[in-house]
Amino acid sequence: MTKIKFCDVVTMTMRILGIETxxxxxxxxxxxxxxxxxxxxxxxQIALHAKYGGVVPELASRDHVRKLLPLIKEVLHAANTQPHxxxxxxxxxxxxxxxxxLVGAATGRSLxxxxxxxxxxxxxxxxxxxxxxxxxxxPTFPFLALLVSGGHTQLIEVQAIGRYRLLGESIDDAAGExxxxxxxxxxxxxxxxxxxxxVAQQGKSGRFTFSRPMTQRPGLDLSFSGLKTQVLTTWQxxxxxxxQTRADxxxxxxxxxxxxxxxxAQRALQQTGLKTLVIAGGVGxxxxxxxxxxxxxxxxxxxxxxxxxxxxxxxxxxxxxxxYVRLKAGFQEPLSFNVQPRWSMESLN
Amino acid sequence: MKxxxxxxxxxxxxxxxxxxxxxxxxxxxxxxxxxELILPMAEQLLAEAQLLPAQLDGVTFGQGPGSxxxxxxxCSVAQGIAFAANVPVAPVSSLAALAQHLYQTQxxxxxxxxxxxxxxxxxxxxxxLNQQGLMQLQGEECVCAAHQVPLPDxxxxxxxxxxxxxxxxxxxxxxxxxxxxHYDSEIYLHATALIPFALAMFAQQxxxxxxxxxxxxxxxxxx
Ligand SMILES: Nc1ncnc2c1ncn2[C@@H]1O[C@H](COP(=O)(O)OP(=O)(O)OP(=O)(O)O)[C@@H](O)[C@H]1O
Ligand SMILES: [Mg+2]
Numbered sequence: 001m002t003k004i005k006f007c008d009v010v011t012m013t014m015r016i017l018g019i020e021t022x023x024x025x026x027x028x029x030x031x032x033x034x035x036x037x038x039x040x041x042x043x044x045q046i047a048l049h050a051k052y053g054g055v056v057p058e059l060a061s062r063d064h065v066r067k068l069l070p071l072i073k074e075v076l077h078a079a080n081t082q083p084h085x086x087x088x089x090x091x092x093x094x095x096x097x098x099x100x101x102l103v104g105a106a107t108g109r110s111l112x113x114x115x116x117x118x119x120x121x122x123x124x125x126x127x128x129x130x131x132x133x134x135x136x137x138x139p140t141f142p143f144l145a146l147l148v149s150g151g152h153t154q155l156i157e158v159q160a161i162g163r164y165r166l167l168g169e170s171i172d173d174a175a176g177e178x179x180x181x182x183x184x185x186x187x188x189x190x191x192x193x194x195x196x197x198x199v200a201q202q203g204k205s206g207r208f209t210f211s212r213p214m215t216q217r218p219g220l221d222l223s224f225s226g227l228k229t230q231v232l233t234t235w236q237x238x239x240x241x242x243x244q245t246r247a248d249x250x251x252x253x254x255x256x257x258x259x260x261x262x263x264x265a266q267r268a269l270q271q272t273g274l275k276t277l278v279i280a281g282g283v284g285x286x287x288x289x290x291x292x293x294x295x296x297x298x299x300x301x302x303x304x305x306x307x308x309x310x311x312x313x314x315x316x317x318x319x320x321x322x323x324y325v326r327l328k329a330g331f332q333e334p335l336s337f338n339v340q341p342r343w344s345m346e347s348l349n
Numbered sequence: 350m351k352x353x354x355x356x357x358x359x360x361x362x363x364x365x366x367x368x369x370x371x372x373x374x375x376x377x378x379x380x381x382x383x384x385e386l387i388l389p390m391a392e393q394l395l396a397e398a399q400l401l402p403a404q405l406d407g408v409t410f411g412q413g414p415g416s417x418x419x420x421x422x423x424c425s426v427a428q429g430i431a432f433a434a435n436v437p438v439a440p441v442s443s444l445a446a447l448a449q450h451l452y453q454t455q456x457x458x459x460x461x462x463x464x465x466x467x468x469x470x471x472x473x474x475x476x477x478l479n480q481q482g483l484m485q486l487q488g489e490e491c492v493c494a495a496h497q498v499p500l501p502d503x504x505x506x507x508x509x510x511x512x513x514x515x516x517x518x519x520x521x522x523x524x525x526x527x528x529x530x531h532y533d534s535e536i537y538l539h540a541t542a543l544i545p546f547a548l549a550m551f552a553q554q555x556x557x558x559x560x561x562x563x564x565x566x567x568x569x570x571x572x
Binding site for chain 1: 384385386388389391392401402403417418421422424425426427428429430432433434435559560563564566571572
């Protein structure tokens with residue numbers, strides 16, 4: 001994505017409209033430079049896709065078109081903001097579903113053009129990564145980020161905004177994807193993360209044990225697809241597939257994922273000497289993961305930060321904030337807009 | 350009346366500006382480049398007319414059928430501009446626009462439009478000139494197999510147009526034997542052809558708030 005430096009000194013207090021349409025949530029927010037987050041709203045397409053067991057890209061794109069402008073109107077109203085008070089528009093430009101991304105990019109870029117304000121295409125994962133900045137207290141640089149979402153599982157050393165070093169990542173399924181797939185094979189709903197977490201509360205620890213993939217080996221890469229297969233074979237081997245068995249397996253799976261994430265995060269902390277850990281992405285909404293990370297932080301005498309659960313999953317606030325940061329740093333998008341369905345975060349450096 | 354027109358439903362990308370009777374336009378045959386081209390085109394046209402987007406009175410766009418992504422780009426861009434400029438939108442059928450374009454450039458008055466809809470199908474519409482000089486839909490627009498398209502209700506003197514006539518020339522020619530004498534599959538759709546429809550819609554106040562307009566896909570079987 002070409003970024004143009006613009007020389008004009010920004011004197012007005014910045015107030016940024018953020019648009020997120022990379023997957024199955026249409027989300028909009030307004031972030032103000034001095035007042036912080038003014039308003040945010042979100043429409044989830046979960047019900048639309050639920051019967052297909054996953055996101056249907058064309059349905060997602062179609063729904064974004066219907067929902068986006070009404071949500072923008074709603075958020076302007078909630079933020080008590082007149083359109084002329086918006087000083088910039090941020091939209092998710094990737095990674096994500098190409099058709100879905102294009103809806104947000106086309107609308108966002110056109111709004112900015114007609115309002116005569118700059119626009120910025122935001123990297124969705126940078127959005128997730130910076131979401132903890134919306135909280136009080138916010139983490140300070142440098143920190144280790146554990147990004148655990150539906151499409152990504154990454155350990156990233158964040159020296160500053162735009163200075164990212166990928167330390168390790170899943171070589172196959174993302175953690176969230178593993179939750180979703182395991183939920184599906186256990187006959188639980190979509191999305192799988194919350195469903196597994198809910199069922200696992202009834203589970204008895206110790207009845208099943210799954211491996212902690214790749215923890216025996218050095219390095220910071222992860223893998224979750226083998227774990228999913230273990231769950232499948234275990235589930236199929238059960239003669240009585242009752243609720244309790246389902247709950248026990250769900251719990252064992254959740255434990256395995258969380259343990260694995262913790263082991264790798266701890267290793268990354270030791271390797272880098274960083275004293276701050278930041279969790280972001282949808283799996284970060286998992287309450288037990290949060291509890292366990294807090295325990296780890298206490299043990300290691302480090303600090304851990306995470307966004308409130310609704311800012312772990314896709315949201316407009318993280319896009320508005322990241323857009324603000326990028327615009328402030330002098331980046332902006334040309335009139336010629338585009339999206340990048342695949343886009344590495346290190347290319348932002 | 351100042352009206353901006355956007356059309357990106359086919360492989361051509363075009364933008365037109367109507368300012369009190371004068372039309373200026375930009376067009377390019379540019380598959381998969383619509384997102385890159387459409388706003389620079391609009392910016393150039395407005396700059397030449399020394400206008401700002403906020404001075405527009407309305408926006409019109411080709412709402413399809415056509416490429417799903419293409420019609421969404423035009424729709425989303427139209428929505429964004431119209432919402433920002435606080436003006437209404439006139440959505441126009443892309444099939445009708447191509448018929449209108451053929452009328453305006455070649456004078457044909459009875460036209461069968463077929464867009465290649467892939468999967469061995471076409472987006473199909475039959476149009477005839479009405480008294481207001483606008484191409485009027487006969488029957489309904491549809492998506493169907495080329496050899497099964499609905500026929501006009503009278504024979505002779507129809508002209509075929511659109512990419513479907515190249516993709517399924519044999520099937521369509523067979524099906525329309527006795528109806529269509531010749532066809533042109535090389536003519537590209539222009540945003541200028543949206544303008545007569547849009548002017549009529551604005552005159553009759555058949556225009557819509559930006560947040561209520563949507564593409565017309567016709568094909569709803571997508572999974
Ligand atoms: N409480 C939870 N426990 C575990 N996983 C969860 C929980 N809540 C949500 N998830 C998982 O988080 C994922 C969604 O997160 P997010 O919205 O960040 O991902 P995404 O946007 O689909 O992917 P990406 O951001 O990588 O493109 C889903 O896989 C979902 O199952
Ligand atoms: Mg996400």
